[in-house]
Amino acid sequence: MAAKPVRKGIHVDHSELLCKKGCGYYGNPAWHGYCSKCWREEYSKARHRQIKEDRELAERLQKEEEAAYASSSSSSTTTTSRPIAFSKFEEKKTQEKARKVNTVKKFFTTSKTPSKRSMLLCCPNNFTMVRQHSVESSQAAGEFQEFLKLLRKPAAQDILKRCRACIEGIAVFILLPMFSFQPFNNFAFAGSLPEQVEKTMDNVEKYIMTRLYKHVFCPESTEDEKKDLAIQKRIRALHWVTPQMLGVPINESSPQVIDMVEKAITDIIEMDSKRVPQDKLACITRCSKHIFNALRVSQNEPASADDFLPTLIHVVIRANPPRLQSNLQYITRFCHPNRLMTGEAGYYFTNLCCAVAFIEKLDAQSLSLTEEEFDRYMSGNASPRRPTQEPSSLVDELSACPVLAPLHTNLLDLQELEKQQCQLESNAADLDRALVAWDGSVAQEVANVARKLPPKVQASISSFPLLLAEVAASPSGPLDSEVEDSITLPPPLLPQPAGS
Amino acid sequence: MAGGQGTGRSFSFKVVLLGEGCVGKTSVVLRYCENKFNERHITTLQASFLTKKLNIGGKRVNLAIWDTAGQERFHALGPIYYRDSNGAILVYDITDEDSFQKVKNWVKELRKMLGNEICLCIVGNKTDLEADRHVSVQEAEEYAESVGAQHFHTSAKLDRGIEEVFLDLCKRMLEVAQVESSRADGTSRHGTARRGVQIVDDEPQGQGGSGGCCS
Numbered sequence: 001m002a003a004k005p006v007r008k009g010i011h012v013d014h015s016e017l018l019c020k021k022g023c024g025y026y027g028n029p030a031w032h033g034y035c036s037k038c039w040r041e042e043y044s045k046a047r048h049r050q051i052k053e054d055r056e057l058a059e060r061l062q063k064e065e066e067a068a069y070a071s072s073s074s075s076s077t078t079t080t081s082r083p084i085a086f087s088k089f090e091e092k093k094t095q096e097k098a099r100k101v102n103t104v105k106k107f108f109t110t111s112k113t114p115s116k117r118s119m120l121l122c123c124p125n126n127f128t129m130v131r132q133h134s135v136e137s138s139q140a141a142g143e144f145q146e147f148l149k150l151l152r153k154p155a156a157q158d159i160l161k162r163c164r165a166c167i168e169g170i171a172v173f174i175l176l177p178m179f180s181f182q183p184f185n186n187f188a189f190a191g192s193l194p195e196q197v198e199k200t201m202d203n204v205e206k207y208i209m210t211r212l213y214k215h216v217f218c219p220e221s222t223e224d225e226k227k228d229l230a231i232q233k234r235i236r237a238l239h240w241v242t243p244q245m246l247g248v249p250i251n252e253s254s255p256q257v258i259d260m261v262e263k264a265i266t267d268i269i270e271m272d273s274k275r276v277p278q279d280k281l282a283c284i285t286r287c288s289k290h291i292f293n294a295l296r297v298s299q300n301e302p303a304s305a306d307d308f309l310p311t312l313i314h315v316v317i318r319a320n321p322p323r324l325q326s327n328l329q330y331i332t333r334f335c336h337p338n339r340l341m342t343g344e345a346g347y348y349f350t351n352l353c354c355a356v357a358f359i360e361k362l363d364a365q366s367l368s369l370t371e372e373e374f375d376r377y378m379s380g381n382a383s384p385r386r387p388t389q390e391p392s393s394l395v396d397e398l399s400a401c402p403v404l405a406p407l408h409t410n411l412l413d414l415q416e417l418e419k420q421q422c423q424l425e426s427n428a429a430d431l432d433r434a435l436v437a438w439d440g441s442v443a444q445e446v447a448n449v450a451r452k453l454p455p456k457v458q459a460s461i462s463s464f465p466l467l468l469a470e471v472a473a474s475p476s477g478p479l480d481s482e483v484e485d486s487i488t489l490p491p492p493l494l495p496q497p498a499g500s
Numbered sequence: 501m502a503g504g505q506g507t508g509r510s511f512s513f514k515v516v517l518l519g520e521g522c523v524g525k526t527s528v529v530l531r532y533c534e535n536k537f538n539e540r541h542i543t544t545l546q547a548s549f550l551t552k553k554l555n556i557g558g559k560r561v562n563l564a565i566w567d568t569a570g571q572e573r574f575h576a577l578g579p580i581y582y583r584d585s586n587g588a589i590l591v592y593d594i595t596d597e598d599s600f601q602k603v604k605n606w607v608k609e610l611r612k613m614l615g616n617e618i619c620l621c622i623v624g625n626k627t628d629l630e631a632d633r634h635v636s637v638q639e640a641e642e643y644a645e646s647v648g649a650q651h652f653h654t655s656a657k658l659d660r661g662i663e664e665v666f667l668d669l670c671k672r673m674l675e676v677a678q679v680e681s682s683r684a685d686g687t688s689r690h691g692t693a694r695r696g697v698q699i700v701d702d703e704p705q706g707q708g709g710s711g712g713c714c715s
C-alpha cells in the first residue's frame with residue numbers, strides 16, 4: 001500500500017532498499033538499486049564503453065558547435081557581444097581549474113557516482129557548456145555580484161570563491177548534493193545575524209541554481225525525462241475525470257471560482273519556467289492560495305486538507321504542467337531541506353507530491369466507479385461528460401461541458417435582458433401617449449379654470465397662448481362681469497369718529 | 501533530516517493530523533490555533549497548514565501542524581505526509597467505532613514506518629456527544645497505553661482538553677529531540693541510518709496490515 005514516495009527521501013520502499021541482485025546488502029537508488037559492490041561489477045564494463053562513446057560524441061558535438069558558433073559570429077556581431085565580461089572571466093577560471101577538476105573526477109569515480117555525463121563534461125576540450133551562458137545566467141551573475149557588494153568584504157570574497165568552485169564542481173558531478181552551508185557559520189560569517197546568513201544562503205542558492213540549471217535540471221543520468229513523459233501521458237488519458245468524481249467541493253458555475261481555478265492552473269504551469277527552487281516553490285504556493293480562495297468562495301469556511309487535496313488534484317489534471325516530475329525531483333534535490341520539510345511552502349509541495357502520486361495510482365475504486373466504467377473511460381470509448389445515449393436535452397449536454405455552461409447561462413441572461421428591453425420600450429411608448437393625453441387634459445382644465453378667473457389673473461398667466469386667444473375672442477365679457485360684481489358688493493365702510 | 505532542529509534554544513516540530521474524514525481534525529486544530537469553532541470570523545483562509553509558537557520551560561517551540569486528507573481514497577498517500585514528522589495526532593470520533601479502527605491502522609503504520617521516534621497522541625473527539633458514545637473509554641485508553649501513545653478526550657465544540665493534547669505532545673517531542681541531539685553529538689548521521697534500517701525490517705508487515713484495512 002504505502003504510496004511509493006515520489007521523492008527519494010529517507011523513506012523508500014523495502015524493495016528499493018535492498019540490492020537488486022539479492023546479495024543481502026542495501027542498495028542505493030543512485031546506483032540503480034544495487035549495492036556498491038554489485039553496481040561496480042555490473043557497470044564497470046558498460047561504463048567504460050559509455051565513456052568512449054561519450055567522448056566521441058562530445059568531440060563531434062564540439063566540432064559542430066564550433067562550426068555553428070563561427071558561422072553565427074561571422075554573420076552577426078550581436079550574438080558575440082552577449083557573453084559579458086564576467087562570463088569571460090569565468091571561462092578563464094574554468095580553464096585554470098581544468099586540471100583540478102580532473103583530479104576530483106578520479107576521486108569521485110572511485111566512489112561510483114553514476115554520472116556518465118560527468119565524463120562527458122570532464123573532457124578537457126569540452127568547455128562549451130560552461131562557456132556559453134544563457135541570458136538568465138548572466139543576469140543572475142550580475143544580481144549576485146550586486147548583492148555581494150552589500151556584504152562585508154572578506155565574507156563576500158569567500159562566498160564568491162566557494163560558489164565558483166561549487167559551480168565548477170557541480171557542473172561536473174551532477175548528482176553531487178548542494179554544497180554545505182555549514183562552513184559559513186564558523187568561517188567568514190561568525191558573528192553575523194541569522195537573518196543575514198539566511199538571506200545570503202537564499203542569494204547563493206539563486207545564483208548557483210540559475211547558473212547550473214541546464215546541467216542539473218532533468219539530468220540525463222536519471223530517469224526524470226521518462227517519468228515526465230509517463231505522467232504527462234497519464235494525465236492526458238485522465239482528461240475525463242470530473243470534479244464530482246474526485247469529490248471537489250467547489251462550485252464550478254460561479255465565474256469567480258472559475259477565475260481562481262484558472263489562476264491556479266496558470267501558476268502551476270508557470271513553475272516550469274522558473275530556475276531557482278525557491279521560485280518554483282513560490283509558484284506552488286501561489287497556486288495553492290488561489291485554490292484556497294476558490295474553496296472559500298464556494299464553502300465560506302476555512303478549507304481543510306480534505307477539501308484542498310482533491311481540488312489540487314483536479315487542478316493538476318486540468319493543467320497537466322510541463323515536466324512535472326522533473327520539477328518535483330529538482331525541488332526535492334536542490335531546495336534547502338529545512339524549508340522543504342517544515343515551512344508552509346513545504347506543506348504545499350508535499351500536497352503536490354501527494355496529488356501526483358494519487359494521479360499515478362488512480363484507479364476505478366479511488367473515483368468510486370466500477371471497473372468497466374473506468375476501463376471504458378480510459379480507452380476513450382465513453383465519456384462521463386457525454387452519456388452513452390444521445391443527450392436528452394440541450395441543458396444536459398451543456399452541463400457536461402464546463403466551458404459552455406457559463407456561455408449558455410450568459411445567452412439566457414441576454415435573452416431575458418432583450419425581453420425586458422422590449423417591455424421597457426412599449427411601456428415608454430404608453431407613458432408617452434399618456435403624457436400627451438394628460439397634457440391635453442391639463443390644458444383643457446386650465447382653460448376652463450381661466451374662463452372663470454378675473455382678468456388680472458388672466459393677464460398674469462398670459463403665457464398660455466390658448467388662454468390669450470380666448471381672451472382676445474371675448475374682450476368685453478370679463479370686464480362686464482367685473483362691473484356687475486362691483487354692483488352686488490356692499491358699500492365700502494366709512495371711517496367714523498370713535499367718540500360719537 | 502531528523503527534524504526537531506534546534507537553533508540555539510528554539511525547536512521546530514512537524515505534527516501531522518491523521519484520522520478519518522468528519523472526525524473533527526480541522527475543528528480541533530482551528531480551536532487550538534484560533535480558538536474559534538465554526539464561526540464566521542475565523543481569520544485564516546485555510547485550516548490545512550497552521551503554525552503555533554509555544555514556550556515550554558524556557559524553550560521556544562515552533563509547531564507546524566499539517567492536516568491530511570482523511571478520505572479513504574487518499575489513505576495510501578499517508579507516508580508522503582508523515583515522513584520526517586516529530587509527532588502525530590490521531591483523531592477519532594467517540595460516536596464512531598469505525599473511526600477508532602482507522603486510528604489503530606494509522607498507529608500500526610506509523611510505528612512500522614517511523615519507529616518510536618514519533619510521538620503519538622490519540623484523541624477521542626466530540627465528547628459533547630457523550631450520550632452517543634460507541635467507543636469505550638477503557639478500550640481506547642488501554643489501546644493507547646499498549647502502543648505507547650497518550651490518550652485524550654476533547655471537544656472542539658466546547659473547547660475541552662485541546663490545549664492539553666498539544667502541550668503534552670510538545671513536551672514529549674522536546675524530550676525526544678533533546679535525547680537525539682545529545683546522541684547526535686558524536687555520530688550525527690548514525691541516527692538517520694538506524695531509522696532507515698527500521699523501515700526495512702518492517703515494511704513487509706506494513707504492506708500486509710494495510711492491505712487488510714483497505715478492504
